[in-house]
Amino acid sequence: xxxxxxxxxxxxxxxxxxxxxxxxxxxxxxxxxxxxxxxxxxxxxxxxxxxxxxxxxxxxxxxxxxxxxxxxxxxxxxxxxxxxxxxxxxxxxxxxxxxxxxxxxxxxxxxxxxxxxxxxxxxxxxxxxxxxxxxxxxxxxxxxxxxxxxxxxxxxxxxxxxxxxxxxxxxxxxxxxxxxxxxxxxxxxxxxxxxxxxxxxxxxxxxxxxxxxxxxxxxxxxxxxxxxxxxxxxxxxxxxxxxxxxxxxxxxxxxxxxxxxxxxxx
Amino acid sequence: xxxxxxxxxxxxxxxxxxxxxxxxxxxxxxxxxxxxxxxxxxxxxxxxxxxxxxxxxxxxxxxxxxxxxxxxxxxxxxxxxxxxxxxxxxxxxxxxxxxxxxxxxxxxxxxxxxxxxxxxxxxxxxxxxxxxxxxxxxxxxxxxxxxxxxxxxxxxxxxxxxxxxxxxxxxxxxxxxxxxxxxxxxxxxxxxxxxxxxxxxxxxxxxxxxxxxxxxxxxxxxxxxxxxxxxxxxxxxxxxxxxxxxxxxxxxxxxxxxxxxxxxxxxxxxxxxxxxxxxx
Numbered sequence: 001x002x003x004x005x006x007x008x009x010x011x012x013x014x015x016x017x018x019x020x021x022x023x024x025x026x027x028x029x030x031x032x033x034x035x036x037x038x039x040x041x042x043x044x045x046x047x048x049x050x051x052x053x054x055x056x057x058x059x060x061x062x063x064x065x066x067x068x069x070x071x072x073x074x075x076x077x078x079x080x081x082x083x084x085x086x087x088x089x090x091x092x093x094x095x096x097x098x099x100x101x102x103x104x105x106x107x108x109x110x111x112x113x114x115x116x117x118x119x120x121x122x123x124x125x126x127x128x129x130x131x132x133x134x135x136x137x138x139x140x141x142x143x144x145x146x147x148x149x150x151x152x153x154x155x156x157x158x159x160x161x162x163x164x165x166x167x168x169x170x171x172x173x174x175x176x177x178x179x180x181x182x183x184x185x186x187x188x189x190x191x192x193x194x195x196x197x198x199x200x201x202x203x204x205x206x207x208x209x210x211x212x213x214x215x216x217x218x219x220x221x222x223x224x225x226x227x228x229x230x231x232x233x234x235x236x237x238x239x240x241x242x243x244x245x246x247x248x249x250x251x252x253x254x255x256x257x258x259x260x261x262x263x264x265x266x
Numbered sequence: 267x268x269x270x271x272x273x274x275x276x277x278x279x280x281x282x283x284x285x286x287x288x289x290x291x292x293x294x295x296x297x298x299x300x301x302x303x304x305x306x307x308x309x310x311x312x313x314x315x316x317x318x319x320x321x322x323x324x325x326x327x328x329x330x331x332x333x334x335x336x337x338x339x340x341x342x343x344x345x346x347x348x349x350x351x352x353x354x355x356x357x358x359x360x361x362x363x364x365x366x367x368x369x370x371x372x373x374x375x376x377x378x379x380x381x382x383x384x385x386x387x388x389x390x391x392x393x394x395x396x397x398x399x400x401x402x403x404x405x406x407x408x409x410x411x412x413x414x415x416x417x418x419x420x421x422x423x424x425x426x427x428x429x430x431x432x433x434x435x436x437x438x439x440x441x442x443x444x445x446x447x448x449x450x451x452x453x454x455x456x457x458x459x460x461x462x463x464x465x466x467x468x469x470x471x472x473x474x475x476x477x478x479x480x481x482x483x484x485x486x487x488x489x490x491x492x493x494x495x496x497x498x499x500x501x502x503x504x505x506x507x508x509x510x511x512x513x514x515x516x517x518x519x520x521x522x523x524x525x526x527x528x529x530x531x532x533x534x535x536x537x538x539x540x541x542x543x544x545x546x
Contacts (some may be wrong), residue, residue: 060445080451090446094464094541106460107451135541155450 003035004218006159006191007057007243012066014052025216026052027135029137030066032210032219034159034193039185041194041202045257048194054163057193058084070158080107083152087164089144093137097123097147098132104151106240122150125184142173149184159191166201179205179233199249203227211252214260221252273331304405329511334518346500350517357413361420362481366474369428376429377436377466378458390426398423398484402491412491416485418483423484428477435469436462468539482524494506 014027026049034040040103042050055061057069059078068075070082074117091100101119110118123129126146136144145165152160165172180200185205196202202209209223225245229235236242287294299430311331317323318330343345375382378489401422440461447461489498497516504512536543 055445058449059447078445078448078451080449082449082451084446086442088440090440091441092443092461092464094539103460104450106456113305118296137541137543152449199516 002168003038004098005033006036006038007034007068007070007193009033009068010066012053012068012207013055014049014056015064027056027063028216028218030217030219032186032222033179034191037189037191039170039192039194039206041196041206042212042216042219043196043199043202043209043253044212044262045214045253046197047215047260048212048256049108049162049215050197050212053217054084054161054193054195058082058161060084080155081158083155083157083160083167085145085152087138087167088139088254089148089168091144091147091151093136096133096135097128097139100136100147101151101154104155108155112239118154118156122154123147125153125187126150127182140173141169142177145169145177146180149181153184153188153190156249157190159193162192163196166192166198167196175233181205182231197253199246199253201238203245203249204233204241205232209249211249212256213255214263220256223249277498287443304458309375311502326508326510329514333511334514337509339516341512341515347519348359348493350497350500350516353521354489354498354520355523357416357489357496358420358478358481360413361417361485362424362478364417365421365428365477365481366514369432369477370424370470373429373432374436374463374466376433378462383433386429390429393422394426394430399487402488407490411494416488416493419488420481420484424477424481427480428473431471431473431477435473438469439465468535468542471531471538475528475535478527478531479524482520486520 009025011030012030016024016026018200030049032040032042042053044050049195052061057062057070058077081113087166089106092103094199098119101123102115105115105118108115123132126149128143128150131139131143135149136150139147148165166177166244169177182205192201192205194205203225206225209225210219210221211221212218213220223245227239227241285295286292287298314328318325318328338347341350343362372382372386376386377383398419401419405415405418405422409418425470443461443465446459447457452460456510469487485496486501489496490502493499493502497520501513501516504516
């Protein structure tokens, strides 16, 4: 049975023309696809254009050339069919947790009662019941990202784009957040495109991983993560297959990181 | 950001009650903080009293604090003070409001749209280096010595700085906050009103506080040069009659009024933007 494709991009280029200096190619001839209900990670050394690609997928940046579409419709601008979670904290500091989540429903077609229900459900899903009336400044970094996840899911987008959402968190919180996301995803089964530079994070969460090259960003390899689900942090990471895959991906990333490292030190 | 942290040092401090007041960047008890502030003002008044009591300075140049107080009593009794204060406050309010009424929308446009920034900034940069005080003679020719001339001076002195500050307030709204709002399906006007302006408001409020402080300076300058009423006028008149106590009183009253407006804005800031507080 052929799976339905959610997001597809073909021969996508992104060039930046700075005021001074020569043109920078951030993304070079990138083609990939994400299937419906699939969790796909995009991994690569920093500066490889993976975040730029996510911005293009979100419709917040335009590609210089090439095709990118969701459900067969070319992406022209940002829209509520794609939810996004950023690395930096993007909660509205003047709104409480509850109001932040509800804010995302401003343009939705849900009735008022449904809205209340959804807000409550997603706050519960990320484990923040009891914090509904708290302001973002009163929350820890991990809690803020949980609100951001709830807020990105509450309006029922077709897919979720995540740009290193746990990148700013400390190591312990990060592990807990990965588990939480794993749980949420098992329940929601929403299509996810996840950008990270953390190999273990990508392996734990994803069905498939695209490894990108150093700048200009291209697809270096596609890795199918054939680890059984449901996964758990402790058991999955201890399995021999996980260790094998990690070595494989790490080696690819290391080569690319070295390339960009030596390019920078020149 | 005075967040008490439970570090080893704090624990040590609790076990040994010796007060350390001169540690670099370390909190001190709030009572001491308040006391030294009051003590300094007290010392200032004491020094003033000392200089005048022994006539180390001629009373024509520096009257005793008691003389200034007597003058205050006289002006309050005759209703002069109230008249001057209300006139000056009226001028400040109208002049500053006029400047703000223009600075707010234009600053918001400049902060959001490069087009308007490109349009207005070169002109504003040029004008804001022209001292408002230098416009006093010209504005007298234009509008006489009445309230209108004061409004014009206040406008020139306030608007050109305020508009750039508001532009900067708007620009400090994090990009990601705007981007995430687009992903909820909001259009750009909704993003502008529901996100950018809400986010920039605390900064804008602070800009109001700062610019109204400057407005006081410009008002007094305008009233010193030519006026038939107001605090600046009272000071200028007093100078003619060598009425040093009235001059000092006028300066003190302006200081107190400035402090009051500042406090008013600070208190409303804490009220309006309680969500900025990161204490639970």
